[in-house]
Amino acid sequence: MQLYNTLSAKEREKLIEEAGKDRLTISFYKYAHIGNPQILRNHLFIAWDELDVLGRIYVANEGINAQLSVPADNFEVFKTHLDSITFLENVRLNIAVEQDNKSFLKLKVKVRHKIVADGLNDDTFDVTNKGVHVGAEKFNELIEDPDTVLVDMRNHYESEIGHFKNAVTPDVDTFRDSLDIIEENLKEHKEDKKLVMYCTGGIRCEKASAYYKHKGFKNVFQLEGGIIEYTRQVKAEGLENKFLGKNFVFDHRRGERISEDIISNCHQCGKPCDTHVNCANEACHLLFIQCEECAKAMDDCCSKECKEVHALPFEEQKRLRKGKEVSNKIFKKGRSEVLRYKK
Incomplete structure (x- = not known):
């Protein structure tokens, strides 16, 4: 029985476009005692794969942390399935402020030591x-x-x-x-x-x-x-919104606008901007803020060095990446010295 993805992100993206259906981006979490996270993980993958759920879900002994998207016409069936799991019955679902059918392109359900890496005993x-x-x-x-x-x-x-x-x-x-x-x-x-x-x-x-x-x-x-x-709640109850700017989200959208304020700057030229991107050089993949003008001038890269690598034939890029470690320590979300206007 299939318990893992068989399609690439590009293949899934094409299928989403061909389906032409609206999807809902949702997140939820629940702390609970889970005796065997692996069994729950397999159960969720099988059930949600059939419903065309895509996303990133972590399961641990302490509970579940889920960020996902589901076709809108499958939402009620998805909710019914959640309610059938005792500790997830009527769990609060956070519906994304801004929807994007391609917020997630794969279904990943992983067993982790913790549902959030807090480093606490x-x-x-x-x-x-x-x-x-x-x-x-x-x-x-x-x-x-x-x-x-x-x-x-x-x-x-x-x-x-x-x-x-x-x-x-x-x-x-x-x-x-x-x-x-x-x-x-x-x-x-x-x-x-x-x-x-x-x-x-x-x-x-x-x-x-x-x-x-x-x-x-x-x-x-x-x-x-x-x-x-x-x-x-602010929208539903007509309250004053005291949040400034965008809410960063951990999917392909990278952010959803809460107010019209732009409180950050392009890391390359310094102009007002709050659009996060990843460096197009796969060996770098740095997360940083880049305006449209700099994206065009830098070919979606964070530095001249990465721009030069990105311009090389694909096979040459793969050869340069071979054997090199890739981790969050290297990605340095917005910390690179090549960024003149980083926070």
């Missing part, structure tokens, strides 16, 4: 003793309170293109990096300030809020459903 604190969940209206009230410290739990390349006004935005590459930095910077305010956190869909704040309560913070709050749910 969960045995040392009560992960269920979480902060207070608040909706958009209460969140707006809290962040206007002078006794509130608002913290963005995302990475630097996420907050660079969009964040809530007056938020603390740690200059970190990973979620695990931010945890100790935030505690150290706010250690004098564990009792006299309200610690209010937010992230993309809420999952990072789930663990972080319990961790900070364990570390002695007395008043801990988190934005229910993250930026995605906040945006939905």
Whole structure:
């Protein structure tokens, strides 16, 4: 029985175009005790492959973290399947603010040690003793309170293109990096300030809020459903939108616009821009911000060196890449020295 992808991203992209059907981009997570993640992983892959679900799903003993797209006409069947799994019944689904039929091009369901790489030893604190969940209206009230410290739990390349006004935005590459930095910077305010956190869909704040309560913070709050749910509530309830710019998302869209503000700059020329791209040189693949003019001038590359490599015949590019390590440490999301106007 097939338990893995057999089509390439390009082949899948062509099939999506030929199908001509609208797809919904959705994300959800749930912390729960899963005895055998591999069995659940296989079950999900078989069921969702039949429904033409595409996306990136992580399953671990501690729960599930899913980012995916599903054909709109299969949504009800997909939801029924979710509800048939006890711990996922009526799980909150974050529907993307902006839809794109090609947000995901493969179905990847992977078993991981954790559903978010937080670097924490969960045995040392009560992960269920979480902060207070608040909706958009209460969140707006809290962040206007002078006794509130608002913290963005995302990475630097996420907050660079969009964040809530007056938020603390740690200059970190990973979620695990931010945890100790935030505690150290706010250690004098564990009792006299309200610690209010937010992230993309809420999952990072789930663990972080319990961790900070364990570390002695007395008043801990988190934005229910993250930026995605906040945006939905703001529109539905006619509330003031206090988010500036774009919300970074981990799919082919790379971002969805929340407000018309452009708060970041092209990393190559410095003009206002908030469009993330990956360097066209596959041996680099650097994630950075690039305007249309620079994309044209640089052939979608981050540097002259990468532009030269990208211009070589494909087989020559493959030869140059052979034997070289490729990892997130090399990708350095927006950190490369070749970028003149990086944050």
